[in-house]
Amino acid sequence: MRKTLKFKRIIFVLILILIILPVSISCSKQQEKTLPKTNDKIPNSLKAMVEDVDNIFNEIEKIKEEKENMIKYKKIEEKKEEEEKYRQQKDEKQDESKDKMGQLEKKTEEVKKETDMEEKIEKAWEGVNKIIVNVHKKWNDYELDVVKDGIREEDIRKFEEALDNLTISAKDKNEIKSLFNVNSVTLHISNFLNVYKGNPDGEIVKLKYNIRQIHLYGEINEWDKAIDMSKYLEPIFERLSQKIKLDKKDEKLREKLIISIRDLKSVIDKKILNY
Numbered sequence: 001m002r003k004t005l006k007f008k009r010i011i012f013v014l015i016l017i018l019i020i021l022p023v024s025i026s027c028s029k030q031q032e033k034t035l036p037k038t039n040d041k042i043p044n045s046l047k048a049m050v051e052d053v054d055n056i057f058n059e060i061e062k063i064k065e066e067k068e069n070m071i072k073y074k075k076i077e078e079k080k081e082e083e084e085k086y087r088q089q090k091d092e093k094q095d096e097s098k099d100k101m102g103q104l105e106k107k108t109e110e111v112k113k114e115t116d117m118e119e120k121i122e123k124a125w126e127g128v129n130k131i132i133v134n135v136h137k138k139w140n141d142y143e144l145d146v147v148k149d150g151i152r153e154e155d156i157r158k159f160e161e162a163l164d165n166l167t168i169s170a171k172d173k174n175e176i177k178s179l180f181n182v183n184s185v186t187l188h189i190s191n192f193l194n195v196y197k198g199n200p201d202g203e204i205v206k207l208k209y210n211i212r213q214i215h216l217y218g219e220i221n222e223w224d225k226a227i228d229m230s231k232y233l234e235p236i237f238e239r240l241s242q243k244i245k246l247d248k249k250d251e252k253l254r255e256k257l258i259i260s261i262r263d264l265k266s267v268i269d270k271k272i273l274n275y
Contacts, residue, residue: 007271010264011215018208033272040196043149045142050205051190052135056128056166057212063124063173070117077110115234125173132167133183139163150195159188171253176220185214203240210236214264223271230268 139159146156166181186209194202211233217226237258244254 007218007264008215009077009248010260010267011211011218014211014257014260014264015208017253017260018204018211020253040198042193042199042201043142043145043197045138045145046189046192049135049142050193050201052138053182053185053189054133056131056135056170057125057129057179057186059131060170060175060178060182063121063128066121066124067175070114070121073117074114095190101106106147118257125170128170132163132170135163138168148191151192155188155191159185159192162188176216179212179216183209183216186212198243200240200243203236203243207233207236207240211264214268218268218271223268226271227268230261230265233265234258237261 029160152212162181162184166185169177169181186205190209192202192207193199195207197201210229214226214229217223217229241254
């Protein structure tokens, strides 16, 4: 249990650093007096897609957590109900009519809470599907740029396939499939971003994809796949390091990132030994 918590904590730290890092890079660029002119500016439609896909992943994670909480709540209430029935069977002096009324009120409260939780999950899925529709619209806008910007046809095909898979799994309200599918969309977006030379965004998003994929494999106890995926972290980090320029005050972010990557690999190694 403690190792699982450590695994999740490291994942959280890594994702947090990758959220902060682009801001630090942007601030460093603004402080530079001269910048080389480049036509490799990332289109706003692509940047908006990156943001939407991140939001989709985060929202589905919340749905998954909410569903797990609902299942736990149901189990706890079922256990309480069984204990209550056992207690009543032992206590023959209870006022049966009064006891039945109390049970009815309690059952009504339980049903209401479960209904509220189900409605919350349902609304969350509606929100996710709306964002997915927005990604389709932004993709239509970005498609005007892909050919002239030099995006490969294979990358376009794989992205569209991943987006279609996500659309289907989200409509089916399948949390784990949707998380894997949205992460696949993240991977293909990173390939688009890498076309725009001089920008670190592609490596940042690819690093985020790998970390999330490791997290997802951990969720389904596929630790062999998690360790295979972890082998790519340091090479991606090295490529990222060559593309970014941070102020001295932000160098700690880079150090924290590499330490967290090594900590993550260590935790996964221990997981495999224990399985």
